[in-house]
Amino acid sequence: MTEKISSLSRRNFLKNAGVTAGTLVVASTLPSFNAVLFAAVKRNTKGPWYGIAIDIEKCIGCGTCAKTCKIENNVPQEPFFFRSWVEQYTIRKDGTLNVVSPNGGIDGFTQTVPTDQIEKTFFVPKMCNHCAKSPCVQVCPVGATYETEDGIVLVDEKYCIGCKYCIQACPYGCRYFHPEKKVVDKCTLCFHRIKKGMNPACMDNCPTKARISGDLNDPESAISKFLRTKNVYVLKPHLNTGSKLYYNALNQEVR
Amino acid sequence: MPLHLKRLLMTGVVIVSLFLLLKHALTPFSFGQFGHYRGNSIAEIAALPVHFVGNKSCESCHDTIVTMKSESYHSDLSCEGCHGAAYKHIENPKTEKLIKPNTREFCGKCHSINPARPAKAIVQQNIKDHHPEANCVKCHNPHQP
16 A cells, blocks of 8 residues: 555656657657658659650640650540649639639630639649659558659559549549559659650650759759759649649749 | 588578579579669660650651741640541551541630639630530631640
């Protein structure tokens, strides 16, 4: 009985509290518990580290990127399967927003909002952000989607079980379920082209050269120069996805 | 060791070794080579066929048109952006013909008036008023607009 009381004594309480606090402080410096390390965006510094840059001031909304992407990568032609697409944003003078993307922009755009009501309007081409810390990769239960060492997010279509969890996890809506293959499909940054020394199909065929991709580790690459000379912004930076799709002149209304 | 514990141990060993054997048989050969995924899939994706072959391939036969285009307003355009993917055409140029889009709607995808298009990025026309009776290519050579 006396021992039980002594285990709750002030001396023991302080001792236990001290040990607990000390353990927590020591543990917090370990890599797996380190909040700073966890929040940091990892980056491959040895080989290439691919990124994308889109200049909204140059995009004319012709939809060639969306059209060529479908042909290059055998994406179904139905208007709801896209690896790459274009959205037309219109901000009205009363502050309301109108976002349209008929057939991903492949058939061209028309402006339905009367000109006198328009405050601002522009095109936003969208595609996979090839995040360095992809939420879609983190949720895959079988390891069928992954980030390569050069920073490209790919899907192994032979290993994908089609659970579609990654489609829900992607905050940018960049994945779709392939109706014939019954697996998830997404932009590969034309992995088969860049490994042969070519540019992605959407970038080669863009008539105004509004989109470029390349090695962020090479200071002389076109994309590194773009990032140095423009005020770039990524989509949803608060999600800390480590997005590598940089937009020039991106409006804050774009989601 | 008592017999009933021995039996339990044996059953445990059999179950664990069965699990390891099955795991070994069901895991693809290259899984875990670079990370938590099948390493061979990288090479499989990299080996996919290319459809858009690029302007260099067009030059070898259509050099006059490519030169004409490269000195015009359309110099930045890729041939296949309008004519479609040429991967079949470069192998069988006689039988696999490319498209020659000439409709007003096609030109309008870039050149019709839209406030969303940056004015300094592209020349724009009201395609409903601008000579609606004829196709654009009647007056404008797309390779030398």
